[in-house]
Amino acid sequence: xxxxxxxxxxxxxxxxxxxxxxxxxxxxxxxxxxxxxxxxxxxxxxxxxxxxxxxxxxxxxxxxxxxxxxxxxxxxxxxxxxxxxxxxxxxxxxxxxxxxxxxxxxxxxxxxxxxxxxxxxxxxxxxxxxxxxxxxxxxxxxxxxxxxxxxxxxxxxxxxxxxxxxxxxxxxxxxxxxxxxx
Amino acid sequence: xxxxxxxxxxxxxxxxxxxxxxxxxxxxxxxxxxxxxxxxxxxxxxxxxxxxxxxxxxxxxxxxxxxxxxxxxxxxxxxxxxxxxxxxxxxxxxxxxxxxxxxxxxxxxxxxxxxxxxxxxxxxxxxxxxxxxxxxxxxxxxxxxxxxxxxxxxxxxxxxxxxxxxxxxxxxxxxxxxxxxxxxxxxx
Amino acid sequence: xxxxxxxxxxxxxxxxxxxxxxxxxxxxxxxxxxxxxxxxxxxxxxxxxxxxxxxxxxxxxxxxxxxxxxxxxxxxxxxxxxxxxxxxxxxxxxxxxxxxxxxxxxxxxxxxxxxxxxxxxxxxxxxxxxxxxxxxxxxxxxxxxxxxxxxxxxxxxxxxxxxxxxxxxxxxxxxxxxxxxxxxxxxxxxxxxxxxxxxxxxxxxxxxxxxxxxxxxxxxxxxxxxxxxxxxxxxxxxxxxxxxxxxxxxxxxxxxxxxxxxxxxxxxxxxxxxxxxxxxxxxxxxxxxxxxxxxxxxxxxxx
Numbered sequence: 001x002x003x004x005x006x007x008x009x010x011x012x013x014x015x016x017x018x019x020x021x022x023x024x025x026x027x028x029x030x031x032x033x034x035x036x037x038x039x040x041x042x043x044x045x046x047x048x049x050x051x052x053x054x055x056x057x058x059x060x061x062x063x064x065x066x067x068x069x070x071x072x073x074x075x076x077x078x079x080x081x082x083x084x085x086x087x088x089x090x091x092x093x094x095x096x097x098x099x100x101x102x103x104x105x106x107x108x109x110x111x112x113x114x115x116x117x118x119x120x121x122x123x124x125x126x127x128x129x130x131x132x133x134x135x136x137x138x139x140x141x142x143x144x145x146x147x148x149x150x151x152x153x154x155x156x157x158x159x160x161x162x163x164x165x166x167x168x169x170x171x172x173x174x175x176x177x178x179x180x181x182x
Numbered sequence: 183x184x185x186x187x188x189x190x191x192x193x194x195x196x197x198x199x200x201x202x203x204x205x206x207x208x209x210x211x212x213x214x215x216x217x218x219x220x221x222x223x224x225x226x227x228x229x230x231x232x233x234x235x236x237x238x239x240x241x242x243x244x245x246x247x248x249x250x251x252x253x254x255x256x257x258x259x260x261x262x263x264x265x266x267x268x269x270x271x272x273x274x275x276x277x278x279x280x281x282x283x284x285x286x287x288x289x290x291x292x293x294x295x296x297x298x299x300x301x302x303x304x305x306x307x308x309x310x311x312x313x314x315x316x317x318x319x320x321x322x323x324x325x326x327x328x329x330x331x332x333x334x335x336x337x338x339x340x341x342x343x344x345x346x347x348x349x350x351x352x353x354x355x356x357x358x359x360x361x362x363x364x365x366x367x368x369x370x
Numbered sequence: 371x372x373x374x375x376x377x378x379x380x381x382x383x384x385x386x387x388x389x390x391x392x393x394x395x396x397x398x399x400x401x402x403x404x405x406x407x408x409x410x411x412x413x414x415x416x417x418x419x420x421x422x423x424x425x426x427x428x429x430x431x432x433x434x435x436x437x438x439x440x441x442x443x444x445x446x447x448x449x450x451x452x453x454x455x456x457x458x459x460x461x462x463x464x465x466x467x468x469x470x471x472x473x474x475x476x477x478x479x480x481x482x483x484x485x486x487x488x489x490x491x492x493x494x495x496x497x498x499x500x501x502x503x504x505x506x507x508x509x510x511x512x513x514x515x516x517x518x519x520x521x522x523x524x525x526x527x528x529x530x531x532x533x534x535x536x537x538x539x540x541x542x543x544x545x546x547x548x549x550x551x552x553x554x555x556x557x558x559x560x561x562x563x564x565x566x567x568x569x570x571x572x573x574x575x576x577x578x579x580x581x582x583x584x585x586x587x588x589x590x591x592x593x594x595x596x597x598x599x600x601x602x603x604x605x606x607x608x609x610x611x612x613x614x615x616x617x618x619x620x621x622x623x624x625x626x627x628x629x630x631x632x633x634x635x636x637x638x639x640x641x642x643x644x645x646x647x648x649x650x651x652x653x654x655x656x657x658x659x660x661x662x663x664x665x666x667x668x669x670x671x672x673x
Contacts, residue, residue, distance in 0.1 A: 022416070023422075047410055050412060058498075060589030061590075074315040087429060100340065101340040107330040109333055109336075112337050113338065113339050114338055114339070170336075171336060171337065
């Protein structure tokens with residue numbers, strides 16, 4: 001059996017996905033009100049560390065980016081920078097109705113309404129705000145996707161970079177951002 | 183309390199002839215002055231009468247009267263009385279005197295008002311941008327700024343949320359949950 | 371030829387053992403911390419998943435050569451000290467590279483890793499890294515004093531600089547050094563609290579204040595190397611303590627039991643402690659631990 005054989009790559013993928021699934025380091029970028037749902041999720045009441053979910057301090061170390069609520073255009077700029085600093089494989093979880101369709105900020109002059117136009121989102125968690133149970137269900141869903149190899153938001157982002165960039169530049173007129181070469 | 187309030191009104195009215203007072207219950211007194219008097223009356227309130235604390239500076243857009251109303255709220259920690267100082271600024275040419283030499287924190291409020299309402303404060307030293315970044319439209323808190331149209335034009339909206347149907351009865355039928363009577367009064 | 375093969379094989383085996391045991395200890399640390407905090411906590415093998423995931427992450431960060439070298443320095447330090455420290459009493463399965471004077475060499479080599487890491491962290495240009503490095507090196511100055519004092523006391527008292535000699539001495543007399551030179555043991559154990567960088571001495575890599583300090587720019591494979599090196603180094607340090615003060619171990623099971631008992635000290639002390647600032651940590655180490663170190667030297671010289 002060759003090392004670069006397709007079948008052996010499959011076995012490696014299964015092992016790697018199993019490890020990734022059980023070790024999700026989250027970067028809780030505290031946007032909006034959803035950040036307040038993270039402490040109960042992580043501490044002794046709901047204890048997300050059972051699932052291997054654990055906080056990471058910097059984007060370099062993180063696997064999952066949590067967008068916890070509405071995003072103003074000003075914050076979106078920072079979130080894009082954070083997302084592009086993260087290392088592959090990386091996943092995005094969108095919290096609450098604000099990231100899905102704008103939620104209660106649907107007619108605000110400076111909040112975006114659909115997060116997946118600007119960043120590839122793997123899992124949306126519905127609710128305003130989602131309870132910690134819903135957050136844990138979202139993590140379980142993400143684990144399922146990772147195990148099946150379907151959580152490929154980062155690949156989607158790389159392949160359709162022009163589309164995402166065009167959308168991002170539409171709401172961020174002065175695009176003064178460093179170019180990352182991943 | 184009442185004596186203190188009447189002394190305050192007396193002193194202000196003797197010093198500033200254009201001040202008209204309006205009395206509120208409890209510990210609140212309101213004055214309306216011309217916009218040129220604002221720095222003088224605030225100086226007087228702070229230095230002579232012990233209103234050391236600037237609680238807030240607020241702005242109201244009176245679109246129909248073509249004027250902005252700027253409200254300064256000051257608080258006296260010794261007398262436990264708050265004084266509201268109202269003034270009116272022309273909406274077409276909104277220029278006001280800068281008061282951040284009296285209270286340093288007024289700078290922040292003035293920057294916010296400059297950004298959100300477009301009121302220019304003469305001699306305000308601050309960077310142009312405050313809360314909004316790369317904002318190119320008109321000041322967004324003015325009432326003639328159509329927020330909804332701007333949001334619809336700028337941000338993509340996921341289809342599906344525009345039909346705001348009343349689905350409470352459907353839910354009632356499906357889940358057997360009984361809605362209270364008062365809830366049926368309110369419809370979309 | 372036979373000897374070289376044997377040495378290589380022994381090095382490999384001891385590395386694998388140290389890695390497995392060290393990672394398991396860290397997993398147990400997380401589990402026990404969770405139980406103390408009234409949580410269920412991750413399974414004890416959680417850190418194996420973490421290491422595997424970190425190793426399988428792609429890495430595309432480049433800040434310069436020294437950044438790549440930083441984690442390698444730590445790994446080199448960990449493996450080197452592991453090879454010098456005798457793991458079991460009779461070196462049949464783990465033929466280690468002991469020589470006379472290895473205690474002095476060990477004192478040097480244990481500082482080498484953090485210094486290399488400091489160089490690597492300095493090149494990332496992240497301000498958090500620079501602050502973390504400053505704090506880490508200051509704290510190292512703190513705990514190195516009682517640690518060196520304890521080892522010097524041992525060297526003076528037993529007139530040897532070889533770990534194997536000390537182990538043989540304990541085996542012959544049947545008395546552990548933690549009873550014959552208790553002050554040195556106390557000073558060394560208190561210095562160990564700082565060496566492991568658990569709370570209250572975890573200001574170096576505090577995630578909330580410094581964004582994990584020196585490794586804030588290192589993710590993926592760098593962190594993989596650092597985590598493996600940390601677990602190997604933890605096992606090496608614990609084995610050194612067992613060798614020096616607790617009479618070594620005759621087989622692996624006894625070694626694991628003894629090292630785990632030692633490991634419980636920094637772990638449990640850390641769970642119930644808040645975080646010290648750097649100057650508080652240094653004041654701590656230059657207080658009682660240094661006094662114990664001084665007493666140990668006095669005992670070694672005059673008794």
